[in-house]
Amino acid sequence: MSYSAEYVSAGARVGLRPFRPCDGPEFTARVRESRELHRPWLFPPATLEDYEPYAAQRAGSGFLVCELDTGDIAGFVNVNNVVRGAFQCGALGYGAFAHAAGRGLFGEGFDLLLAHAFAEDGLGLHRLEANIQPGNTASIGLVRGRGFRLEGFSPEFLHVDGAWRDHERWAVTRRAS
Template identity: 50%
Template sequence: MTEGLVQIAAEVETFLASLPPGAGRVTLRPLTRHDEDEFTSLTKASAELHHPWMSLPATAGEFQAYLAHFDPANTRRLLVCLRDSGDIAGMVNINSIIRGRFQNGSLGYAAFAPSAGHGYMSEGLALVLRYSFEQLRLHRLEAQIQPDNHASIKLVKRLGFRHEGYSPEMLFIDGGWRDHERWAILNPDPWPAHPSLPNP
């Protein structure tokens, strides 16, 4: 693993160690190059579930390009895994992490078809919120969701996100510029008192 991935793995491990032993049905770990076969197989199996909301790497070349664009300074690529088996149930990216006076991250997430519909992503995303707020000490997380993606909107509502607005043609997805609703959630225990100072 690169130095950045090693740091993120340690960060996630520290967070998980703070949780009660065996809590929940899922756990988190960073995405690495060793996940290529399982990840691309799951992407192919989930094509109908993901279309037209998002596109994930489905070939070795796409996966390698996906990893190559990863910047550990402002991104976390996390896998939601079943605690009992270790199988990947979904993925959550914390993108565009901005520190200073913003302390904000933008979420992208997806369940994988073989384990979808069992509430694993709800548990996994809730863990990511805790990790973002308690370990990364972010102040705010946002999610941009296409208006017809009702399952995703229900998920963020269930976790306490609030609707902030509507942005026409916000993101280029599936061959066109797509409208998105903007949803966000704030850290219930805001930190730091002086957000312009460096995060520890």
């Protein structure tokens, strides 16, 4: 089955598409299957009740990474807190699901998101930030490998898992072509 019409961007194995209300059952099942992978870094919605407002809040700036051959959801990338005007920046939130981990699917999808976020016919941003807890070496490796630079340390930056957590601020800007 072809899912190509749904995607804002597609690579060799995955496509990037917006969240849909009908994705709730698969998304929340993948979240529950991925608890060990995500903890203590990330807590996406694990119930349909929580998924609906989560997906609605990401309209236009939240994307699912899906396998092209099956349509299965491999992960998600959200561009949060978009600031326009002179800044043209967004903050990334993302996660791979356990069944896709280690297969390179999420990395391919993350690359598609970067291209879409910086494209004039995409989100048209100039800068993307990823605020990452210092112990999250997998996430740091993901962004470092894609040209993000460490810009600083923010103590007690985000409230995660019941406490204010320190984060490193990583960023990348659109490359002039």
